[in-house]
Amino acid sequence: MTRTTLLERALIEEATKKSGLIWVQGGAGGPRPVWHAWLDGAAVLVGDGPGEQPLPGLADGGEASVTVRSKDKGGRLLTWRAEVAELAPGSEAWEAAAAELKGKRLNAPDSDRLTGRWAAECRVVRLAPTGDLDPLPDSSLAEPPAATPATTRDAVPAALPRLLFGLGRRKARGEG
Template structure:
């Protein structure tokens, strides 16, 4: 059971943050997703021409971990478990959430009505409701660094500096 203070912290952090980091039950790194806080939960939309949700393993009844950052400092503020539900497209809960999502959608190519119609046919709208006490919060943060190591990529290989680039000279004392 969560306390009223924990619920208020989760809600306030989710309302003020433009992005949340979501890690699904799949063994994949957390992904930054834009969202809205509506009806006591985080709502996200993903699919073609929207943010990708593939590889996260977010399905109805699954558990996810949501991380919210601090608006003023930018660091991790609260990490909480969430239960994933996928409401029926066109239902009352779905329609209310889509109205909120479409209103917050930046750089949308369609009108709000066209966006809702496109999301109904080709996208997934998910509700991530808090499902327990926060795992991390102020006063209960883990010790030590929490940075993940870089993922393997050919872009991370080091090569010598090209000879045409200017070189900074070290100051000698």
């Protein structure tokens, strides 16, 4: 891990703001994709409630690793360390985060009472950059696909184009 420069802090903010999806890993388990909003120098997330994204391993006072993807290419751009803080429902920080997140929440079935449901059933978490950047890995970290009995479909039978488009009939009538 390296301490960030002013330019790198600006990159963390701009890249995270523009990316609609970040990969967060806190505690045990692998990184998880989460949607977020950027507010006052930190990423804010909502989850762990019915109909919302899971936030496993993100404990109040803990640390997390945040990987940001490039908006135009979708590839890994940078990975930064964050301090995790759970915001208390009803607090000024929670209200500001919930208002920002509500604008980013797509397809909410209960948009009129969304923040009330979040206060009662979900967690709002703030990920503030610590100033540490992880170096990018040398390899892609891609995993092989899981084994499955599913297969691709068979090749198209040779006679199918003639049946569908009547190619055989034209030749038989002398049109081809």
